[in-house]
Amino acid sequence: MGALQQNHAAGISLIAFIVAVGVSVGFYQFIYVPEASQKPVLRREVVEPAEITEITIAEGAANAENGAFYIPADKRAILGVSNRVIWHNADSIAHTVTTDDGYRDTYSGVFDSRERPKEEGGPYVIPGEDFEFLFTKVGEYPYHCEPHPHMAGQIEVVENFS
Numbered sequence: 001m002g003a004l005q006q007n008h009a010a011g012i013s014l015i016a017f018i019v020a021v022g023v024s025v026g027f028y029q030f031i032y033v034p035e036a037s038q039k040p041v042l043r044r045e046v047v048e049p050a051e052i053t054e055i056t057i058a059e060g061a062a063n064a065e066n067g068a069f070y071i072p073a074d075k076r077a078i079l080g081v082s083n084r085v086i087w088h089n090a091d092s093i094a095h096t097v098t099t100d101d102g103y104r105d106t107y108s109g110v111f112d113s114r115e116r117p118k119e120e121g122g123p124y125v126i127p128g129e130d131f132e133f134l135f136t137k138v139g140e141y142p143y144h145c146e147p148h149p150h151m152a153g154q155i156e157v158v159e160n161f162s
């Protein structure tokens with residue numbers, strides 16, 4: 001091989017190397033990274049919101065004439081700020097907090113106090129006790145009490161626009 005041909009071969013190798021690097025970077029940037037970021041990774045403030053949204057289960061709520069059941073019946077929570085909701089049972093009998101439409105949160109599971117294991121207080125929210133649920137998506141979440149269907153409420157989770 002002459003010096004010119006050696007240079008030529010080296011040039012081709014260099015070009016092949018540059019193309020290979022380019023293909024690898026392209027694969028990583030345009031195929032691998034977008035696929036990896038499709039996994040449902042929740043923002044820290046969504047998993048650990050700074051504030052709690054509180055609902056009270058009213059005294060006498062089992063009675064349909066009571067007028068007050070979940071207080072407030074409609075409540076807005078902000079995703080990443082106050083999307084952890086706690087229901088406190090201020091009544092003297094047990095109630096549930098049960099989704100109307102079978103909503104299952106990808107992080108928290110089914111929105112229903114009856115889904116809780118016994119050691120976490122389930123299935124009922126007994127007098128003086130709490131039920132808490134972390135909503136990780138924007139949406140409207142209607143719910144009711146299973147033994148007392150006249151008890152109805154709704155949580156609306158909105159985006160944080162501040």
Ligand SMILES: [Cu+2]
Nearest residue numbers: 095096145148
């Ligand atoms: Cu009830």
